[in-house]
Amino acid sequence: MLSRSLLPTLLTALALAAPAAAAPALDADTGPYTNPPTAPATTPVSGSATANPLVAKLWAAAVRYWGGAPASCASAGVSIRLSTEDPEATGDADEAVYNGWVYDDDLCTMYLNVRNESWPIRARNAELWCQIITHEAGHMLGLSHSRNKRHIMYEGWIPNANPHCRAFRPKARSTRRR
Helix, strand or coil: CCCCCCHHHHHHHHHHHCCCCCCCCCCCCCCCCCCCEECHHHCCEECHHHHCHHHHHHHHHHHHHHCCEEHHHCCCCEEEEEECCCCCCCCCCCCCCCCEEEECCEEEEEEEECCCCCCCCCHHHHHHHHHHHHHHHHHHCCCCCECCCCCCCECCCCCCCCHHHHHHCCCCCCCCCC
């Protein structure tokens, strides 16, 4: 019998080792891939966000979802950086804070916003950040936003869009009876 302390680690490993699903369906809004996925094993990942070892695991789940990392990044690699500079910020106190972004002129760099209310990335919010990183990886592949509220490329928050992110779901606390 497995000990309870090993079970979460084993479940995460199994989820990440599972075969990749078929490439997600694109729609008229997202457009076609302009920087299509390539073999994930050939793409190194670096950047300030990768100091957190959980970020590399979340990136791996995103790569599994998309079926690979961006083709143009295969040799130079992907950079995942931390930033406080929201590119759409106007300074309004009521304005939404973007979770992350990718610039069209640098599809190999993803920025994660440390001003986000869910910062920092921890085990308890890793599933949420996995979905965010998966969405931003879609932009790295050249995809636009979708109007479909169930598509990972929808502009708003989409829970459960990437099934590989379930491996990071917080574990239910067990209650002991005495």
